[in-house]
Amino acid sequence: MIQHLPALPVLIPLLAGALVLLVERRGIVAQRVVAWISMAAMLVAAVLLLRQADQGPLLVYLLGDWPARLGIALMVDRVNALLVLTTVLLAVAALLYACAGWDRRALHFHALLQLQLAGLNGAFLTGDLFNLFVFFEVMLIASYGLLLSGGRGLRMRAGLHYVVFNIMASILFLVALGLLYGMTGTLNMAEMALRIANAPPQDLALLRAGSGILLVVFCAKAALLPLYLWLPETYSRAPAAVVALFTIMTKVGVYAVLRIYSLLFGQGSGALDGWAWDWLLPAGIVTLVLASLGVLAARSLRGTVSYLVIASAATLFVTFALQTPASVGAGLYYLVHSTFVTAALFLIVDLVRRQRGALGDRLDQAGPMGGTTLLGLLFLVAAVSVAGLPPLSGFFGKLAVLAAVPPGQVALVWTTVLATSLMTLVALSRVGSQVFLRATAWPGADKPAPPGKLEIAASTLLLAYGIALTVAAGPALRYAHDAGAQVLAPGAYIEQVRATQPLLRAPSP
Amino acid sequence: MMELALATAIGVLTAGGVYLLLRSRSFDVILGLTLLSYATNLLIFSAGRLAVGKPPVLLDGLPAELGNYTDPLPQALVLTAIVIAFAMTAVAIVVAMRSNADNGSDHVDAREPGDAP
Numbered sequence: 001m002i003q004h005l006p007a008l009p010v011l012i013p014l015l016a017g018a019l020v021l022l023v024e025r026r027g028i029v030a031q032r033v034v035a036w037i038s039m040a041a042m043l044v045a046a047v048l049l050l051r052q053a054d055q056g057p058l059l060v061y062l063l064g065d066w067p068a069r070l071g072i073a074l075m076v077d078r079v080n081a082l083l084v085l086t087t088v089l090l091a092v093a094a095l096l097y098a099c100a101g102w103d104r105r106a107l108h109f110h111a112l113l114q115l116q117l118a119g120l121n122g123a124f125l126t127g128d129l130f131n132l133f134v135f136f137e138v139m140l141i142a143s144y145g146l147l148l149s150g151g152r153g154l155r156m157r158a159g160l161h162y163v164v165f166n167i168m169a170s171i172l173f174l175v176a177l178g179l180l181y182g183m184t185g186t187l188n189m190a191e192m193a194l195r196i197a198n199a200p201p202q203d204l205a206l207l208r209a210g211s212g213i214l215l216v217v218f219c220a221k222a223a224l225l226p227l228y229l230w231l232p233e234t235y236s237r238a239p240a241a242v243v244a245l246f247t248i249m250t251k252v253g254v255y256a257v258l259r260i261y262s263l264l265f266g267q268g269s270g271a272l273d274g275w276a277w278d279w280l281l282p283a284g285i286v287t288l289v290l291a292s293l294g295v296l297a298a299r300s301l302r303g304t305v306s307y308l309v310i311a312s313a314a315t316l317f318v319t320f321a322l323q324t325p326a327s328v329g330a331g332l333y334y335l336v337h338s339t340f341v342t343a344a345l346f347l348i349v350d351l352v353r354r355q356r357g358a359l360g361d362r363l364d365q366a367g368p369m370g371g372t373t374l375l376g377l378l379f380l381v382a383a384v385s386v387a388g389l390p391p392l393s394g395f396f397g398k399l400a401v402l403a404a405v406p407p408g409q410v411a412l413v414w415t416t417v418l419a420t421s422l423m424t425l426v427a428l429s430r431v432g433s434q435v436f437l438r439a440t441a442w443p444g445a446d447k448p449a450p451p452g453k454l455e456i457a458a459s460t461l462l463l464a465y466g467i468a469l470t471v472a473a474g475p476a477l478r479y480a481h482d483a484g485a486q487v488l489a490p491g492a493y494i495e496q497v498r499a500t501q502p503l504l505r506a507p508s509p
Numbered sequence: 510m511m512e513l514a515l516a517t518a519i520g521v522l523t524a525g526g527v528y529l530l531l532r533s534r535s536f537d538v539i540l541g542l543t544l545l546s547y548a549t550n551l552l553i554f555s556a557g558r559l560a561v562g563k564p565p566v567l568l569d570g571l572p573a574e575l576g577n578y579t580d581p582l583p584q585a586l587v588l589t590a591i592v593i594a595f596a597m598t599a600v601a602i603v604v605a606m607r608s609n610a611d612n613g614s615d616h617v618d619a620r621e622p623g624d625a626p
């Protein structure tokens with residue numbers, strides 16, 4: 001059983017998704033039971049995987065027992081073990097929020113959620129480029145269903161834009177795969193890295209074109225300039241439980257960039273050594289500035305949080321582009337923190353929106369606020385964390401990011417990160433005063449119902465993850481630093497994948 | 510000659526696809542996506558090099574050398590890509606029809622140019 005551990009985070013949700021469909025006729029309780037059992041099993045698997053990955057060597061799992069260069073291999077190192085655990089923890093909170101009652105109204109919610117998790121975990125774990133495409137599609141198809149379930153009117157328009165944009169990105173992904181396969185003759189990432197490093201000079205132009213197209217695809221998913229325009233509208237119109245899970249989807253794009261451009265085109269890859277990062281640093285910085293301006297200018301609560309998601313992805317591009325173990329490590333810590341805190345903000349903002357009656361999530365005027373001090377408190381904690389103020393995880397994340405900047409880049413990166421943090425702080429203070437401090441008493445007697453206990457619990461859980469990251473900042477940063485060092489040393493990676501032999505099948509000549 | 514024919518086909522399909530994709534009606538956009546996916550399928554197919562009349566799997570009596578066989582992997586990849594593109598087109602059509610029904614317009618922005626937002 002333990003040797004099959006790397007495949008479990010993909011298999012469990014696939015199985016559970018099928019089971020949920022089977023028990024759908026038996027009512028909502030049966031679906032919830034299956035979903036929670038699957039979630040618990042995934043959590044156990046993800047924690048075990050993290051512990052095993054932290055021992056150092058890469059885990060390679062050969063699906064179907066084919067050698068890695070012929071078949072599909074799953075690879076687990078510290079980075080993707082961390083991301084799988086983050087995904088599962090996030091999904092627990094999203095499921096908890098949906099179980100407050102929204103899942104009754106959304107058709108097939110539980111099945112789609114499980115399939116989306118299978119896609120996310122698979123995209124993180126796979127070591128094969130075409131398999132990455134397939135898991136991207138699994139994740140996206142489930143996300144279309146989640147985004148559109150029960151939707152009407154303008155949400156359909158946002159949905160059409162999202163679907164067309166993502167199909168276009170998938171087509172580009174296939175074009176890039178065609179070019180790279182044509183040049184290298186393999187789809188396994190480690191094997192491809194080796195062949196790119198030894199590529200003859202006449203192949204370099206097409207390889208560079210293929211990797212450039214691939215970069216466009218990942219940056220479109222990760223919402224990097226100028227490909228982020230789809231995100232605010234889509235995320236503002238998605239249901240809260242769904243959009244909380246979507247905050248990890250931009251991180252899939254960031255992870256794919258980190259993996260591909262440090263393994264295939266990273267250190268020791270000959271003529272194409274790290275070419276992408278020279279582009280990603282300025283793109284990340286400009287995106288960060290524009291996203292922070294977006295946070296300042298947003299006219300709705302959910303729009304504000306959507307721009308915060310873009311800003312967090314842009315910060316990650318900046319830190320990863322610096323390409324030192326410390327900066328990548330700091331970026332990974334920041335990734336986990338920002339995923340949890342933006343998801344928490346989406347949930348809190350959804351609760352706040354329901355307390356404001358007809359005004360909803362509009363920010364242009366202060367209005368009545370039916371709700372409680374509790375919501376204000378939750379918003380305050382999340383805002384402090386996302387703006388990077390002490391004492392919460394955002395502060396440690398930004399501190400680690402700033403401390404890891406190499407001397408040559410300090411002026412540029414420090415100025416951008418600090419200035420955008422200030423802009424975020426100003427924007428969130430304005431939101432807080434507009435919504436909470438300037439709120440008027442509720443006119444009339446029919447106050448909106450207070451938020452459900454489960455919904456509060458889900459938001460608190462996400463904030464608690466952030467607090468746990470603060471309390472355990474030492475071990476977490478140590479782990480992230482090791483992960484950064486591991487992902488920047490592709491040589492050991494390639495060796496281990498090639499050295500892994502099938503267990504049952506005789507090695508082919 | 511065959512290379513030229515295939516490259517022209519890919520180029521024409523891509524040009525038509527991009528033109529349709531940039532139009533403002535959701536039906537045209539979906540047609541454009543379909544044409545683009547055809548172009549991509551041909552491109553992936555050509556990544557395995559063009560060969561006529563060669564088997565993709567090992568045959569008895571034919572030496573197991575690369576020159577005697579064609580690459581089977583791109584064909585499998587194209588099959589996967591076709592299935593996914595087919596499903597995606599269906600999803601896009603459903604979403605477009607629903608948007609048309611709900612918002613009363615086939616325009617991709619769900620309102621006619623000149624209408625008040």
